[in-house]
Amino acid sequence: MFNINAFKNERHSPQRGWAHMSIQPLQTEGIAAGSYPPVKAQGTLSIPVNPINGETITIGSRVYTFQDTLTNSDGNVKIGGSAIETQANLVAAVNLIGTPGTQYALATKVNEDVTIDTFVGNNAVVTAKTAGVVGNSIATTETMAGAGNQFNGVTLGTTRAGAEATTPDFLLRTIWDYDANNSGWAMPNPSKLNNENYTGRTSKPCNPFVDLNGFLKIVFPDNYGSKVKRLNSLLLSVMHKRFEQTTLTGLVANGSNNIYKMIEVDSTRGLLLFHDAAASLTKVVVFSVASDGALTFGVPASIGFSNGIEECDVVMVNTDKALLSYKGTGLDIYTASISITGTSCAVNSGVVFTAVDLAQSRLIQLDVDKALLAWKPATAADPQIVVVSLTGTVPGYGTGVVLTGCTQVIPVANGANKYQIFYANGGAMWTAAGTVSAATISNGVAFRVTNSQVAGGLNEHRGIQVAADRIMYITDDEDGEFSGGANLFLISVSGTTSTVPYRTRSGISQNNYLHWIVPLGSNKYWFANDTQMNLIEYDPVRNRLNPRGYYAARTIASGEDAYSNDVSYRIQGGHTYGKVGNFAIHFGIERSPRYMPMYSVWPLSANVELYLNDEYKKTISYDYPFGCGLLFPMLDVDDYGMNLKIKNPLPNAAIMYPGRYYTMIEV
Known part of the structure; x- marks a missing residue:
């Protein structure tokens, strides 16, 4: 529990009627303490x-x-x-x-x-x-x-269970910390206390300790000492106390190992495509995620070759069956199926598509045991797309379609036997819808998405289906043709005709590798690049995409706890520049495995109860699979005084604290 008291402060400014807002901790032997009130069933x-x-x-x-x-x-x-x-x-x-x-x-x-x-x-x-x-x-x-x-039940307690008073999840201390940009933390400075509006200030965690029940407690400072006449609203944040860490010890030696891709096998398992530097081999391994977030790895299986990040790819095509594309014998383009049992996997014999050196490959699922392969040769400019069908575990190919003069081709799934391709051509980025009948490909009319093209590799643009015949497309290149430099696009498909009904800026920096896009519940998506993560919402009613601000990413050292020196809305994540290292994946049980060493996080899924003074007001439900640093809805206050208590029934893995507050100054 924490109390936020805003009260009339006649001493400071009696004529103007300013209020002085401050967090008042409950002191017990020099340490802030308190309890949540009991809950009514x-x-x-x-x-x-x-x-x-x-x-x-x-x-x-x-x-x-x-x-x-x-x-x-x-x-x-x-x-x-x-x-x-x-x-x-x-x-x-x-x-x-x-x-x-x-x-x-x-x-x-x-x-x-x-x-x-x-x-x-x-x-x-x-x-x-x-x-x-x-x-x-x-x-x-x-x-x-x-x-x-x-x-809805033979007794009360189904809508909300009654509970006794409980101990707090976190505490506060009253020391003023001020920082103009939330990028570092200054020592208390009395001259800064006269500023009348500290919009967007946050609390820095410090002094973690373990309570008598064995739970970790974190003390937060009071950053709310600004003089205001009226508190307009309060915005709360949440962070996870710690990550569950699992290393690949015994599977690969420490070194410059690279994670290339992670995909979901089912609600509790994932498949990891990575490079074992010591063995100079590219491998796959299946892992499971327990209910407490712990990761368990099976035995890695080698694809038999050393591939770079753009040369190989993997996609699920059936229950316990994946399809792999890679550069094999003679540097030619191959595909092979992967058979999965539990956390065991086996790479079956590969089948060559054509005897041409491979530079890039990407896969998407079209149907059961069926995928679309987009690939680019190393010695020619023209990439191809081709249907790959599995008979048992053996791949077979349709007739390839050449995309003359194109580069950087990525396919995006758009339902059964439908796809959208994005590619660079003539200094611009283009898209085309396509359909597949058996193994025959039919591309629609190409549509220019941007007036500039990505300059690097496949990591500079990404796409994902957000609804039937609706594709979200992001590039790291700002389009100079449109005001503001748009690089986030909504693609609408009708038959095989593509249009762009909405475009905007994504918020990411230019020329900064895109790593992944991951679904986050209904119509919400995370995407990440080298330095930050953005939340984007798809609005199906208005048919538009709404970026919701970015979150900075940083490297976590092995063994480091997530709370050690970052506040909530700084997303924790392993990262290696130029490689796909900033990983997350949306599992059915809502876990988020990460980079080597691997991390998983508990989800934020709870009913948070709000009290005004000692009176219960309402319960707000949250269910965020990727719950680090997500903001709670803003609470309207618009009053001179309040005493807000928040009962947080989240598990010990999560912690809620006052993240940002916004004030309205009245003269």
Whole structure:
């Protein structure tokens, strides 16, 4: 729990009425301490159909009987002309409000156990009057026969479980730290305390310690000493206390090993394509992710050759079956299937496509046991795309289609047997929609996306399907043709015709390798480059993409805890310039494995309860698979004083703290 108190400060500025906002810690033996208040149990009652005469509901020790003709016995409730009227009569009876004798019997007594909220739609929340686990035993039953007329549990506690008072997850200390750009941390400077608006300031973690229960506690400073007349709003952040770290010890020797790609096998397993520097071989390995975030690796399997990051690729094409493209014998282009059992994998015999030296290859799945291979020869300018079909574990090829004069080709999946290709040609970036029938490729009319082209390799542009016939495309090159330098594009496909209905700036720097795009729940996507990560939302109603700001990435040293010297919205991640090292992948159980050494993080998934003073106000639900440094919705305050308490039922792996606050200055 933390308390944020904004109070009138007549001493500082009585004429202007400034308020002085400060975090007030609770002191216990020189260390801030406190507890969360107990939680009141809740259940939900639904009445979509008007009850009939004689039906009853029981809440705690009281029974309520619905009647067509109201008689004067405790708990009798008048059936209205509609379910809405009856709902209102029941709320009045339970809370003993409204019009007794009309809505409910005069003899009715107030319910000592619960209160009930006004129905929203056909649902009303019932809340225990006494906080704590005792509320989870309050009976909520009914004899109503109407479809959907029921409680969501036979006792309270289903909508929200009652809980006893608990200890805090983090603490605060009152030392002023000030930094204009959030890039370093200055010592207290009294001259800076007179600034009237510290918009965007954050707290720096310090002094971690272990409490009596064995949980790590982190103390945060008070960065809220600015004089303001009115607190406009408060923005909270969350960070993870620590990462679960797993190294590849025993699998590869320490050295300049490179991770090329990670893909999801299923909800608990992933496949890693990497380069073993000591063995001078490119390998694959399957790993599993436990419920606590721990990673377990199988035995790596070699592809038999040493490949660079642009020469090889891997994609899942079936349950426990992946397809690999690589530079094999004679430097020619090969594909091979990978058979997966548990965390074991085997690279099957490769099949050459053509005897031409390979420079680049990329794969996407088209259908079961079917993929599209986009590849570029080392000695010729023209790349090709070709369908690869597996018969058992053996690849077979269709007829390749040459993309004359093009470079830097990447394919993006767009549903079964559909794809979108992006490529450089004539100083611009182009796109074309395509379809596949059996092994035959049909490309649509090319559409110019930008007026400039990526100068480097495949790592300078990325794409992902965000909806049916909607592709998000990002480049690291700012398009000079459009105002503001757009490099984030929404591609719309109709048949085989491509258009760009929306373009904007992504927020990333120019000429900075793109590493990955990963889904983050409904219509949300992370993408990362060498120095930062951005959250982008797809708006299906307005058909546009909305960048949501960036998060700085930094290298984590082996054995280092994530909280040691960074605050929440600085994303932690392994990184090697020029290589795809800044990895994350969205698993069904929401884990995020990372670079060598590998890291996984617990998800942020919880109901965070907000209190104003000691009164429960609301619960806000969060479910972020990639939960480092994500911001909570801004809380509107707009008042001279408040005492906000936040109960954070997140697991020990996560910690919530006040991240940024925004003030409105009134003169």
